[in-house]
Amino acid sequence: MDELRPERHLDRSPIFETMFIVDNNPNALRETVVIGNLRIRRRVIHTGTAKFDLSLSMFRKDGGRRLSIEYRTDLFTQATATRLLHQYVQLLERIVAEPDARIADLARPLIPASTAWPQEWQGRRTPYPRNATIAQLFESQAGLHRTRQP
Numbered sequence: 001m002d003e004l005r006p007e008r009h010l011d012r013s014p015i016f017e018t019m020f021i022v023d024n025n026p027n028a029l030r031e032t033v034v035i036g037n038l039r040i041r042r043r044v045i046h047t048g049t050a051k052f053d054l055s056l057s058m059f060r061k062d063g064g065r066r067l068s069i070e071y072r073t074d075l076f077t078q079a080t081a082t083r084l085l086h087q088y089v090q091l092l093e094r095i096v097a098e099p100d101a102r103i104a105d106l107a108r109p110l111i112p113a114s115t116a117w118p119q120e121w122q123g124r125r126t127p128y129p130r131n132a133t134i135a136q137l138f139e140s141q142a143g144l145h146r147t148r149q150p
Helices: 078-097 103-110 134-144
Strands: 018-023 032-035 038-041 054-061 064-071
Touching: 054 078, 064 078, 078 103
Parallel strands: 018 054
Antiparallel strands: 032 038, 054 064
């Protein structure tokens, strides 16, 4: 934070606004966990506030996977959040049905034309170093767009 010095706003996170959580811990949703003589009960507390603009959580429950969405109500309606959740499920189903297909091809039918990428971005190819890691590519892009603040 000290190095990036992003512009701060009290109504949003300074680095990112969305979060995707995958919890593979099968014990995470147990009502009671016993550790030695210690008995811990899980309590769900709904604070009525969202930590980020949009958070999608996937967790194990009843032998399957469950999805949960948390969102800022001043940015999203319940109908929009529900639609996003259903679109994500549809995308996962398409991935399972066609594992060799490109994600963009699988996702395209789920995105309304009014919110699709601008035409000039579609099919655009940009060369990049194939031997670099995602973290290195991210750092490179961040360095290109870094602004110094006094």
